[in-house]
Each structure stands twice: as C-alpha cells, then as structure tokens.
Amino acid sequence: MPAKILVTEVIAPEGLAALEARGYEVDVKLNLSDSTLRAIIGDYDALIVRSATNVDKALLEAGKNLKVVGRAGVTCDNIDIEAANALDIIVCNAPTSNIVSAAEHTFALILACARRVPQANQSMHAGNWNREQFKGVELYGKTLALFGLGRVGGAVAERATAFGMRVLAYDPYCNPERATSLGVKLINDLDVILEQADFISVHLPVTSTTENMFGPEEFAKMKTGVIFVNTSRPAILDLNSLADFVAARKIASCGVDVFDDEPCYNSPLHSLPNAIITPHISALTEEAQVRSGVQIADYVWAGLEGSLVPTALTATGSAGEMSRHIAPFVPAANMLGRMVSQIKGSVPRIVKVKMMGNLAELDPTVLVTSVLEGLLSSNYTQCSTMLEAKRYAERHGVDIDCSGTDVAGEYAAGIEIVADDICISSTVFGSEKLPRITSILDYKIDVAPTKHSLIFEYEDMPGVCGIIGTVLGNHGINISTMQIANSDDGTKALVYVNVGKEVSDEIIEEFHEAINLKYLFRISL
Numbered sequence: 001m002p003a004k005i006l007v008t009e010v011i012a013p014e015g016l017a018a019l020e021a022r023g024y025e026v027d028v029k030l031n032l033s034d035s036t037l038r039a040i041i042g043d044y045d046a047l048i049v050r051s052a053t054n055v056d057k058a059l060l061e062a063g064k065n066l067k068v069v070g071r072a073g074v075t076c077d078n079i080d081i082e083a084a085n086a087l088d089i090i091v092c093n094a095p096t097s098n099i100v101s102a103a104e105h106t107f108a109l110i111l112a113c114a115r116r117v118p119q120a121n122q123s124m125h126a127g128n129w130n131r132e133q134f135k136g137v138e139l140y141g142k143t144l145a146l147f148g149l150g151r152v153g154g155a156v157a158e159r160a161t162a163f164g165m166r167v168l169a170y171d172p173y174c175n176p177e178r179a180t181s182l183g184v185k186l187i188n189d190l191d192v193i194l195e196q197a198d199f200i201s202v203h204l205p206v207t208s209t210t211e212n213m214f215g216p217e218e219f220a221k222m223k224t225g226v227i228f229v230n231t232s233r234p235a236i237l238d239l240n241s242l243a244d245f246v247a248a249r250k251i252a253s254c255g256v257d258v259f260d261d262e263p264c265y266n267s268p269l270h271s272l273p274n275a276i277i278t279p280h281i282s283a284l285t286e287e288a289q290v291r292s293g294v295q296i297a298d299y300v301w302a303g304l305e306g307s308l309v310p311t312a313l314t315a316t317g318s319a320g321e322m323s324r325h326i327a328p329f330v331p332a333a334n335m336l337g338r339m340v341s342q343i344k345g346s347v348p349r350i351v352k353v354k355m356m357g358n359l360a361e362l363d364p365t366v367l368v369t370s371v372l373e374g375l376l377s378s379n380y381t382q383c384s385t386m387l388e389a390k391r392y393a394e395r396h397g398v399d400i401d402c403s404g405t406d407v408a409g410e411y412a413a414g415i416e417i418v419a420d421d422i423c424i425s426s427t428v429f430g431s432e433k434l435p436r437i438t439s440i441l442d443y444k445i446d447v448a449p450t451k452h453s454l455i456f457e458y459e460d461m462p463g464v465c466g467i468i469g470t471v472l473g474n475h476g477i478n479i480s481t482m483q484i485a486n487s488d489d490g491t492k493a494l495v496y497v498n499v500g501k502e503v504s505d506e507i508i509e510e511f512h513e514a515i516n517l518k519y520l521f522r523i524s525l
C-alpha cells in the first residue's frame with residue numbers, strides 16, 4: 001500500500017505533484033478543526049503543514065502511523081518538537097525557502113510606513129487628491145536598527161544598504177565578522193541602539209530571551225517619530241503597548257505581519273490609520289511557495305524512505321539518528337549550552353564537548369548542534385554533519401570541538417562541556433530521561449534543574465542555606481530543590497537551588513549584601 005500523506009494547508013502544486021510522482025497518496029484537506037484532524041490523523045504516514053495547523057502532543061499521539069511532519073516554511077513553533085522526538089516522529093522544515101520573500105515584505109512595510117502608500121491609495125480610491133497629506137520621509141541616510149541578524153535580518157541588511165541606510169544590529173549571538181561583511185554595526189546594548197534608530201525591524205525567534213522584548217519601557221526609549229516593523233513573531237512584543245505608542249504618534253507608524261491567535265480579525269492596531277497591518281503574508285510569494293513546497297516534498301520523501309533528512313529538527317531523521325542513546329541527551333545538551341552562556345553572561349568563544357561512556361563512539365552531530373542551540377539561544381539550528389555544525393558555530397564566533405571518552409564517572413553515559421573556564425556535565429536519568437547536572441564548576445552535584453534556578457558559590461561558613469531560604473521566603477519564592485556541595489579542600493561551598501519563579505535583580509542584590517559570595521548565577525531554562 002502506498003504511504004498516505006495529509007496536507008492541511010495550501011502547498012504549491014509543484015510540491016504535491018512531486019509527492020504523487022513518487023507514488024504516495026496525497027490528501028489535501030484544508031481548514032480542519034483540531035478535533036477532526038485528530039480523528040483522521042491515524043490513517044496517515046506523513047503530515048505537511050504551514051504555520052496555521054496546531055501540531056500538538058495530542059495530535060502526534062493520535063498519529064499512530066505518523067513518521068514525518070513536514071513544515072513547508074521556516075518556523076516550527078506550531079509543532080511540539082519535543083513530543084515528536086519522544087514519539088520518534090521526524091519533524092523537518094524548508095529553512096531557506098522564504099527568507100528573500102520575508103526580507104522583501106519587510107521592505108514593503110518599511111516603505112509603506114515611510115511613504116504612507118496604503119493611506120494615499122485608500123484616499124485616492126475614495127475620490128480625493130490630497131498631496132500634502134501624504135508627505136513621507138526618505139530612507140536614505142537614516143539609521144535602521146535590526147533586531148536579529150540571522151537569515152532574514154541579514155537579507156534585510158543587504159537591502160537596506162542599497163537604500164543608503166546606516167544599519168545597526170542587536171544580536172549578541174552574531175559573529176562580529178558576519179556583521180562587518182554585511183556592512184552592519186553590532187550594538188549589543190538595548191538602550192544605545194534604541195535611541196539611535198529612525199527605523200526598527202525585528203527578526204528574532206521566540207525564546208525565553210526574546211519573548212516580550214518590546215514593551216512600554218522599550219517603546220518609550222525610542223526616538224519620537226520612529227518607524228517600527230515586525231515580520232517575525234507576535235510574542236516578541238506587547239501589541240497593546242505598541243498600539244498605545246502608535247496612537248500617541250511617539251511611533252510615527254508601524255508595520256506588522258504577525259498576530260496572536262491567527263487568523264486575527266481584530267487587534268488594537270486595526271483601528272489605527274498609521275498602523276499598516278498584513279495577514280501573515282511575508283512568505284506568501286509565488287517563488288517562496290514553490291521553493292517551500294518542493295523542498296518539503298523532498299524531505300518528507302526522505303523521511304518516509306528512511307533516508308537522512310537534511311533539515312530534521314528531531315533526533316530521528318537526522319545525522320545522529322543511528323543511536324537511540326543519543327535522543328534522550330538532546331535536551332541535556334541544550335540545557336548545558338544555555339547554562340554556560342548564562343553563567344558566562346555572553347556566548348563563550350571556545351567550547352569543547354565531551355561525549356562520555358556509551359555516547360563516546362556515536363556521531364556527535366545532533367548533540368553538538370543542540371549544545372550550539374543552547375549557547376546561542378536559537379531554536380532551529382540545522383546541521384547534518386559535524387563540519388556544518390563547526391561552520392555554523394564559526395559564523396557565530398564560536399570555535400566548537402568534540403571528543404569522546406569511555407569514562408563517564410558513576411554513570412553509563414554523560415556529556416560534558418567546557419567553555420572557556422566553565423565546566424558542566426550532565427546525564428539523563430529515570431523513566432522520563434530527565435537531564436541532571438552531575439558536576440558544575442568542579443563541584444559534584446546531582447540536580448535536575450527546573451525552569452528557574454540559582455547557583456551560589458561562597459567561602460564556606462554556617463548559616464548560608466538559612467539566609468538563602470529566608471530571603472527567598474520573604475519574597476514569596478518557593479524552593480523546590482536545594483543541594484550543597486563542598487570544594488575538595490573544604491574551604492568553599494556551592495549551593496544549587498531550584499526556585500518557583502524568576503528572581504529579580506533586587507533579590508540578587510540582597511544576596512550579595514547578606515552572603516560573602518564568590519559567584520551568584522541566575523539560570524532560566
């Protein structure tokens with residue numbers, strides 16, 4: 001029987017034809033409700049979606065025959081990749097298919113805001129001839145600040161240079177050499193870049209460090225009369241606040257392509273004449289759609305045939321798939337990457353990954369890629385060979401290497417990273433394969449980190465744990481785990497504390513005043 005593929009959003013006919021030509025049965029069923037989709041998914045071997053289909057854990061679990069989920073486009077935030085990983089379902093995308101289209105639409109919005117094209121068009125269609133009302137501003141000689149200098153941000157930078165703009169970027173994970181080669185000045189200080197920009201365009205993925213990056217405080221710091229464009233994801237900003245600043249004309253105009261709860265028929269921007277809004281059409285060009293349809297057809301085919309899927313976002317389907325030992329370590333590797341960057345306060349420049357015990361002889365690509373994602377706080381790094389991973393790291397100014405050792409201490413397998421002067425190792429444990437930290441900064445511990453934690457190091461003295469508990473208790477913050485470790489010579493101690501919520505700067509200050517601290521690190525995973 002031929003494999004069956006369900007397509008739930010509009011995909012270019014060229015992509016569908018490529019799948020049919022390979023003998024698959026392809027069903028295109030648009031606008032299905034979540035419950036209908038769950039009811040029928042069990043019949044299919046593969047599912048192809050774009051951004052509007054909610055591929056959650058329940059759907060993946062209902063897909064009893066599902067082997068591949070293909071995303072015809074870039075961003076997979078509508079797909080539960082962790083659940084897919086656990087179910088051995090391949091998730092893949094077409095990561096470069098719509099970059100040019102997204103960059104061009106960004107410029108369509110920048111120009112529409114600067115020259116008020118939609119408003120002038122509407123006025124003429126209403127039978128008016130009001131030239132003076134539509135006086136605009138030039139891009140030439142103005143400063144454009146890009147947030148995120150990745151694939152789309154880089155393509156916008158190239159186009160902005162052609163308009164004679166001065167281009168700045170905020171992207172702490174970008175290799176300065178990449179910025180220089182794009183003619184962009186990196187300014188990784190939010191206040192400094194915000195106050196210089198005449199135009200701001202956002203090209204960030206949604207991560208814990210970018211969510212809600214723009215709210216009232218940031219909008220207030222912008223120049224009066226700034227033009228603000230977001231074609232990335234809605235979660236990056238507070239839309240109500242953006243609308244307030246646009247209504248007050250502090251922001252002269254905004255261009256927005258992405259909304260919460262799409263399709264969106266009503267938002268705070270809908271009633272504002274100086275807000276140019278488009279219904280998530282950045283990727284919607286003939287060319288990008290053909291590219292994404294044809295690419296995803298290829299990758300879904302590869303997945304169904306059991307071949308390597310070059311853009312697999314899951315351990316299954318990727319270069320490292322040969323081992324079931326590897327998959328449970330993917331979240332641990334990501335966690336180590338995140339922790340190291342947060343402990344250092346910046347992306348480390350020299351990183352050594354050690355695969356220990358049972359992992360020593362296996363292909364490290366997936367784990368090294370996952371460490372990189374954690375280090376760079378990015379969601380979708382795609383490397384199918386170590387060479388690609390090294391090149392990707394190099395683009396971000398990181399020199400990454402990997403080695404193996406049979407020794408894993410008391411554990412069957414583990415992974416260690418040494419980044420500049422910081423060393424952390426981890427294993428996975430229990431039926432849920434939860435990542436655990438087994439050593440940190442030369443202290444042996446055994447903790448499963450939760451979303452928020454604190455790491456204290458201090459000259460050992462009695463009473464410190466009591467102080468930590470009291471300060472957190474005074475601020476209504478629960479402790480779920482507290483573990484103490486002593487240095488080999490007994491003079492110093494480290495306390496690892498999992499806490500119930502994020503700890504503010506003020507509380508950190510309080511700790512510094514109350515304890516003779518060597519270090520205090522705040523981790524958010």
Ligand SMILES: NC(=O)C1=CN([C@@H]2O[C@H](COP(=O)(O)OP(=O)(O)OC[C@H]3O[C@@H](n4cnc5c(N)ncnc54)[C@H](O)[C@@H]3O)[C@@H](O)[C@H]2O)C=CC1
Nearest residue numbers: 075102148149150151152171173203204205209232282283
């Ligand atoms: N509206 C649409 O149809 C489309 C939207 N997109 C969206 O555009 C955005 C950018 O996509 P790509 O360029 O492909 O992503 P990318 O992953 O190539 O680039 C993202 C950049 O953001 C940087 N970054 C990560 N965390 C940061 C932080 N805290 N502060 C500053 N910079 C940070 C990374 O270093 C990277 O350079 C994504 O949100 C994507 O979902 C992409 C294509 C189409």
Ligand SMILES: O=C(O)C(=O)COP(=O)(O)O
Nearest residue numbers: 050051072073074075283
């Ligand atoms: O690829 C992306 O990130 C997009 O946002 C494009 O979404 P779409 O494929 O047009 O539903």
